Structure formats: C-alpha cells, structure tokens
Amino acid sequence: MIMRASDEHWLPDGTVLRNEPLSSHTTFGIGGPADWFVRAETVRDVSAALVFAREQGVPLFILGGGSNVLFSDAGYRGVVLTLAGELARIDFDGVRVTAGAGALLPRVGLLAGKRGLSGLEFASGIPGQVGGAVVINAGTRDAWIGPLIDRIRLCNRDGEAYQMARDEAGFRYRGSDLGGEIVLGVELVLSEARPEEVRVKSQSYRRARTETQPVGTRNAGCVFKNPQPLSAGKLIDELGLKGFRVGDAMISPVHANFVINLGQATAEDVRRVMAEMKRRVRESYGVELEPEVVLVGVDAP
Ligand code: EPU
Numbered sequence: 001m002i003m004r005a006s007d008e009h010w011l012p013d014g015t016v017l018r019n020e021p022l023s024s025h026t027t028f029g030i031g032g033p034a035d036w037f038v039r040a041e042t043v044r045d046v047s048a049a050l051v052f053a054r055e056q057g058v059p060l061f062i063l064g065g066g067s068n069v070l071f072s073d074a075g076y077r078g079v080v081l082t083l084a085g086e087l088a089r090i091d092f093d094g095v096r097v098t099a100g101a102g103a104l105l106p107r108v109g110l111l112a113g114k115r116g117l118s119g120l121e122f123a124s125g126i127p128g129q130v131g132g133a134v135v136i137n138a139g140t141r142d143a144w145i146g147p148l149i150d151r152i153r154l155c156n157r158d159g160e161a162y163q164m165a166r167d168e169a170g171f172r173y174r175g176s177d178l179g180g181e182i183v184l185g186v187e188l189v190l191s192e193a194r195p196e197e198v199r200v201k202s203q204s205y206r207r208a209r210t211e212t213q214p215v216g217t218r219n220a221g222c223v224f225k226n227p228q229p230l231s232a233g234k235l236i237d238e239l240g241l242k243g244f245r246v247g248d249a250m251i252s253p254v255h256a257n258f259v260i261n262l263g264q265a266t267a268e269d270v271r272r273v274m275a276e277m278k279r280r281v282r283e284s285y286g287v288e289l290e291p292e293v294v295l296v297g298v299d300a301p
Helices: 043-056 105-114 130-135 195-212 232-238 267-285
Strands: 016-021 033-040 060-062 069-071 076-083 090-093 096-100 149-155 161-165 182-189 218-222 249-251 258-261 294-296
Touching: 033 043, 043 060, 043 076, 043 149, 043 182, 069 267, 090 105, 096 105, 105 130, 105 195, 130 182, 232 267, 249 267, 258 267
Parallel strands: 033 076, 060 076, 069 294
Antiparallel strands: 016 033, 090 096, 096 182, 149 161, 149 182, 218 258, 249 258
C-alpha cells in the first residue's frame, strides 16, 4: 500500500502496515494491533508520518527496539513509528560517534570498541535502540548513556529537525525531559582505549547480565525503577515473590524486578503482576514503586 502523507512526500510501498500486531515488535511478545505501523527511513518519511497522523486525527507513538514497553491487548489506535535506514546509521569521526535513533545500542558499542573507543561497554547486551535509550537514559546501576551525549538531533511535531545540547535534555536516573519528543539521533563523545580493553570490559558487563538476569526469556527488562538508593529487585525478592504468576506472566525466579512472558501472557496479566509487586512493597516497606517500563494504553498498576 502506498500512503500519501503530504503533497510533498509519499511514504513508499511496504513502509506502512495496517493492523500490525505489536506483539511482533516487542521483546515481551505482548500487544494488540496498531492501526498503522510505519517504518521511516528518512527525516522526510518521519514528517510524512506526522502529517498523516494529523490528517487522520490520530496519535503517533515512536517505538524504539520495543524492549522497554508494554502495549495494551487492544493495541494502538493511531500510528506507531519505527526508525530504520538512514535513521539507523552509525558514523565515526575520531572519538565522535553519530548514531541514528534506529541503530541498535549494543551494535554502536561493538563497532566503537573495535575502533578502540570506550564508554558504551555497559550497553553490551541491552537490547534497545539508540533513540529509546536516550529518552529513558538507559544504562546499568552505575553507568548510563546521558553523560556520553554531546548533541541530540530531534524532530518537532511539524516535521522540522532541530538540535539540542546534552544539558538541555534533563538527564536523570532512568529519565530525561525528552519523553514524547522524536529523537532522530545523537552525537556521542567516547574516549580512546585499546580495543582489547573495551572487549574485556563489555564481556564482563555481558557476563554479569547473564548471571543475574533472565536472559533468553520474553521480558522488558526491569519493570520498576529502583527507589534510590534501594533496589526494587531486592525488595521484591525479600518478600518471596519470585515465581508469583498471573496467567502466563510470572516474576522471574532469576531477578525479581523482571516479569517474564511464559508464552501467552496478556498485558493485563503483566499489569496485575506489577500491581501485586507494588502493593506488597508499599505495605511492607512503605515504598512507592514507579514503573520503568513504558505503559501504552495500560492502566497504572
Ligand atoms: N537482588 C536480589 N534479588 C533479586 C534481584 C536483585 O537480592 O531478585 C539484589 C542483588 O543481589 C544486588 C542488588 O539486589 O545485591 C542489585 O541487583 P542488580 O545488581 O541486579 O541491580 P538492579 O538494581 O536490580 C539495575 C538496573 C538494571 C541493570 C542492572 C545491572 C534498574 C531498575 N535496574 O538493576 O537495568 O541491568 O542494574 O547494572 O535501574 C533495566 O533498566 O531494565 C535493567 C534491567
């Protein structure tokens, strides 16, 4: 289907899908159909999708790697936009890396490491794209992407590209002021190191992840932010909730801040599991857990 999105630009054949199951685009494997699913390869495609959504009078949601999101079982009544092609390019210039929002973050880290550039080792094994990682300031307990960023390229809702310096983005633990913005890409500044050092460091991050997290299962990473300085996983574990299950959604026996989809879990199953985690932690510790996973059309747990 060829979609006319504006007088100036048509989205090419194959980039627009109707009633696309979002379960195919999320690591949770959960989510009903999106009315429209657009794969944008250029800034012009992005602006065409924005114009189209406006013409249809529907909302537009930007989906990154789908690794930190829970869509409702009803799906999305609007346009879900993903970035690829030109918007997933990775270019190097000395210690500067220009990465499109659609590029896979661990791939940027891997290519950087091979060139003797250090800084992204923590991203080894994080299954997300650059854009999503920037918006949620993705990282580990002690390292995240924000400090590596020099400039961010964005696009406003009128389809016009603009730039922002790191300091304007409001980076904080697992958050920024960029929610709802369309990130097109970033310029990162890394530091020089020996490729072997970077490789070893990346490997140790990957190993730690494999040993402490349910790698290889269908999940969306940690479902709650850590109530600093505490660890949500530790609190939930201490309450004996590992293995707690609603339908096919279960608290991972490996890491208590992960909910895993055993096969046919619905968004509602996951929401109910999260509600139980939140309720028990509130009652026992007086701590209010805040979701880390982005909920789309799903009620707050
Ligand atoms: N712990 C338990 N039981 C559990 C889980 C953890 O006792 O079921 C204990 C651990 O033994 C450790 C402490 O809790 O003493 C902290 O655990 P961990 O090192 O696994 O770190 P975390 O705080 O649970 C954070 C990030 C992860 C990131 C890891 C590794 C958040 C919400 N989580 O987890 O990020 O991978 O550090 O650095 O900030 C994500 O963002 O999706 C995510 C998984």
